[in-house]
Amino acid sequence: MAKIVGGICTSHVPAIGRAIAGNLQEDPYWKPFFDGFPPVRKWLDEVKPDVAVVIYNDHGLNFFLDKMPTFAVGAAEQYFNADEGWGIPTLPPYSGDTGMSWHVINQLVEKEFDLTTCQEMLVDHAFSLPLKLLWPDSPTCPVRTVPVCINTVQYPLPSAKRCFKLGKALGEAIASWDDDVRVVIVGTGGLSHQLDGERAGFVNRDFDLAFMESLINDPEWATQYSNEEIVEKTGTQGVELLMWLATRAALGGSVRKVHSNYHIPISNTAAGLIVMEPKG
């Protein structure tokens, strides 16, 4: 049976792509961010995942407002990164795992999550950059992937409570896959940031740190909030913490914190990173 080895949540700012392309890892502005990742890579070397299930939000590469799925799951043999309009380098294609994708889709729909399934799906920086941060030295991503996309573009967005339930069902679906594969859940987005409006530049360290702590000790804590409340506390794009919540829920019962990092700012964003492992 498939085994979930753990979950990694990280921010996914496009500027990270520019910093990687420019080899700015040791630059004083970037170093506190990039220094968070070597312990994650060491952990990945130990747990050796075969598949990454990546929970992220699309920023207008694959989906437009003409058709905006609340939850979309990829079921392709390959996923392509592409031009997003602002000039960060396009990364090589990602291998899919259609067997696991369709198993997850079947299980989630059975559990009353009405998904959109995608046999073709472009994956944007929110998918590609975190994988590049986890496996920087490999020209192509060394694990197979299953993309899970949550709408954070057009309201109504699914609630924190609903995303937690999705994550829980996703974890159960993966664990019931009859194949001996090791799976890491990768959740990307957040933490607090706001790109648009007169409040642009808003970040909230206290809330972010409380949220990160809650993932370990009180995982459903953030589900008390509506999305509007989350926006108020974390900024318009801070609502991307929904991906973190779904990732945590996929890990089930109790977890151990393997590693974390938190740094303000990367571009307009409070950058968070956490690695969690199921206990027992």
Next chain:
Amino acid sequence: MTATAARREIPGTRIFDAEMAQKGYALNKMCYSFNSADNRSAFSRDEDAYCRQYGLNAEQTEAIRTRNVLGLLAAGGNVYYLAKFAGILGLDVQDLGAAQTGMTKEAFKAMLVAAGKVD
């Protein structure tokens, strides 16, 4: 009682809801087209013609013409799509942040760095 009556007011913040998604559809569709380099070139060759092709209204066309970020948001623009327009102009999200807050880019960046300092 309208659907907007119960909307939560967050200072300096807009929720991209059904009203905005409808209002900004043409503008956002045009910005979505900027994923393609050919479309970015076509826009740069003749901005007004490109705006007309996508059916932008006068408010949206004017906000594009004057690079008015808050105006683009008020006209229904969504920042994820507007960022692609900013890309054509060679602007990043910190330029947008500065434009929206009335700060210089340096001051906007310094504000974020200051937010990262632990007391």
